[in-house]
Amino acid sequence: MPQTFPSAAMAGNRRAASGGLLTLAMLAACAHPAHAASHAVPALAEAGLGDRSRLDLAADGLTASITLKSSTQCGVAMAWQPADPDPAATCRIATLSIEATGQAHKVSFPLAPYGADAGFMDLKLSIRQLDPASTVPQIMVSAYTGGAHCCEVTSIFGRSRNGQWTHADLGMQDGGGPPEIVAVPGAPAPVIVTYDQAFLYTFASHAGSFTPVILSRYHDGRLANVSDDPAYRSYLVEDLARQTRQWQASGRSEPNGYLAYYVATRARLGQLSAAWAHMLPRAQNSAKSGFGVSACSLKSPEETANGRYCSKADRAPLPFPQGLAAFLTRNDYMSEAQARALLSDKPAAGAGSAPSGPYHPDFPCDPPPADNGVATMLCQDSEAARHELMFDQVYYALRHQVGQDGWKDLKQQVVLDQNTANQSCGLPVPGDGAQDLPPNAATCYEAAMDRLAAQYRVRLSGAALMESQRPLERHIALQKKLVELGYLPADTVVDGLYGEATRAAIAAWQQAAHRPATDGFLSDDDAATLIPSETTPATPAPPTTTATAEAPPPAQPAPTAPQAAKPQAVAARSIGPVASLIFGCAVVAALIAIVLVRRRRALSKR
Template identity: 50%
Template sequence: DRGATHVAIAAQGVQASLNLASSTACAGPMILDDAPDGRPPARCTVLRLGIRHDGDAPASLPLTIPDEMSFPVVSLVRLDPTSPIPQVMVSVYSGGAHCCEITSIVGRRADGTWQATPPVTEDDGNQPEIVAPGQGAAPVLVTHDGRFNYTFASHAGSYLPLVLLGYADGALRDVTRDPANRSVLEADLDRQRSNWIAGGRSEPNGFLAYAVATAANLGDPAPAWRAMLAGQDRSPGAVTPTPCEMLGQAQHTCTDAQKKAVPFPQGLSLLLVHAGYLTEAQARDLSGHTAGPGAPRYRPDFPCDPPPADNAIAAMLCSDGDAAKHQLQFDQVYYALRQQIGPEGWAALKADVIRDENEADRACGLPVPGAPDQTMPAQASACWIAASDRLADRYRQRLSGSPLEESRRDIDTHLALQQRLVELGYLPADTKVDGVYGEATRAAIAAWQRAAQRPTADGFLSDADAAALAAPPA
């Protein structure tokens, strides 16, 4: 009844009531509201929660100064497994097109006082659901992570990861990752995946971001990350995040670089770390995964923490392990050819490669590094990979003998052989094993060849040399 000034419910010896009354205590703060903006009025109408329990002194708690959109709701719930009596869940609606139901749990503490939790905000018009995971687990309050709303898709295309809250002795705590609540996350993931498929898989980045976050809460984000790389929407119309938004910073505090959109995987990684779904180490590990199941991890031949600014191609290589793998395969050819021609030919070779790579980027419609617009076209990664492979084949035609054998080697073996030189002490222990056979690696190969009495000590790993280097000690 919109005209009512008093409503009450009761169960198991607890009575909860909502009461509207004129008051001079208008300055707040209140349980479901901050202090009024500006100077508070001398008199206002306050919505108060009254609580009575057999044998205890009654409690009266100010909730909010309501308006015509408040729609207060009160219910008695069972959340605290240690309490013999129910708790009071009270909510008001804040108004707005999509926001928000503001909820607090008020419970009787061990000392007999009634205490309200800080408010929880949900992006709909309903009180949060309470579920019992089963197998003796305590009930949980089901809320959602609003940081995923509008971030990678429209409101309709956004999927929000669950945030499960447990309650005991007057306080809520995040129990999302408690093993007892795993079934709640799994059921929600199945349900939301079905909803997304039934909706025609529209705005895939909204669902894929949710799926990676949920998988992280379940303890194994790698398969979801690979599925995200394979299924992401790279089209110009996709919602593109900025580091400023992902880090939850006010625009005026962000640098110009932080205000520029980044590829979806990179933006998602930033949010997952900032929101606590992943550690920085986990994010770095995931960034090397490719879209294929069970695929190894690859990183480009330059630092990605952070990626170079104003360079969408570099950002793609940092976030797409498949593209990084093909860059390393081109590096195999380039550094073999560089060693074959000697220092006198290095400058000309580098100029040739830069020219050919720039032409390939233009043919794929990729943005020029440093240009104001760093928007990547659809299928940018696939086009770049194909172009890189063509360049590798072209430059490989200039190789012969041991350099040619080295350039054709499987990239994982190529990396493993460099790691073997570290293990044997021919390269320093802190060497970055990146597949780049520069001067230090060439010198290490030649030193090993001399020590192992190989037929030549030319710094190239022929197939026979590779087999000997990889063999375990006699």
């Protein structure tokens, strides 16, 4: 199958992170099992201008010609050039001329000043049937603008139903050569394959960037983006498998460049949640990658105009998941609501990692949520936060056990039960009037959370039950270990909440460690393998000493019956030093007394 990368250079240098080829192959097989794969549509006629000053093509009653002529009108607006206020004095202008059977007059479109010095070269011309409803084929013209990676400019010229010839601009594309025209099985018309240039250099270098396809359909003089049209879904699946194979063959460096493409493409396939869970444990820290989206890059030109430049903090790259969510939202791969839902699995910046103590709740406390007395209590009371996290430990185990189909019902039940518990403790309703707490608020809340944890734990079994009963400190430590091993991104908030990202990381570790189950639950055996329990160290052998004059004598053998008096002798020897000390003190005291007496006598004689 022909390659559909923007250029041969890019195709040979693609890099990415990780992916499941088996899954992608199954998706490709299931997309249209009764049809063959997509294929390139050949042109009716095509040729390159080369070093000539004229090129003529003819097919199906249509003649297209490119001519190069010297001109002094180098600054006028043309198909590929806006009006230039400071043009060259003379130039050679490339002009497209079109003649069709039954058409009274030839139609001409000036394209641009042509040549290496003018910025357009290597012009290619083709006649193609892009619009099945049109009785006259269309003309595609492309030219290379020069540069290491950029760019190829392409336009399509066609006759609309009113008989007028119109120009449709595909814009500039990275790489060299015209875009490919592809027929997708079951689709009503061929599509023009280009790539989303916004992904280049955003999350990786040029070589490490992967760009989602943009599928455009031409009809009645207009181009329509049909990338989300279900009729072309199978091509997206094929492209995903193809680019994943390209990534695997290229060394797997700069993972974020591939993962951004991967999530965007699967989002178009309606598989955003699964793609996000796949991405999280494989993403690279933005600071380490050297690329990423910053708060500054998300601002509009108006916000940074007139000297309002971004601060140093604004220019720092966001953590990859947050940056990717913002980027995909801005480029219409996901909605704002979808972005919020995906990021809710990971607390926002400011929540911090939950240390062994004090504990923090599962939401940001800098500052605490406004008009919410319970939230303020949890931010200020470490013990209350600990009991909430212990309930969350049970909840997230049950959430994974019931599966995605049961999430909605489970969440509704938990919200209802927690509200009932709060009311039983006399806790205020968030946002409803005063948020004063009763004197026993924290104690009552802790007991209520413990009751709820026990109530929901009875629904668990197997590894899920083991996980829910694990001490909170070890539960958090296991999540931290997954970060240290690289199964979760380095900037993951380690808080003991085992959401989709952590479940995917556990399953990936289980598979890599050849564990019996790869279900995303950490059984007791899994936990002991991930972080082995501390063992009592062997008692070290006493150091060997060499007998010297200062060393104590070797131990004597146990005495026999006739030697029973020896212990008394040992006891007597043990008193010897004390008696010697007393005797010495007495001698010193006597000497002092003698000295004092002699001084008194000497003074009395004076």
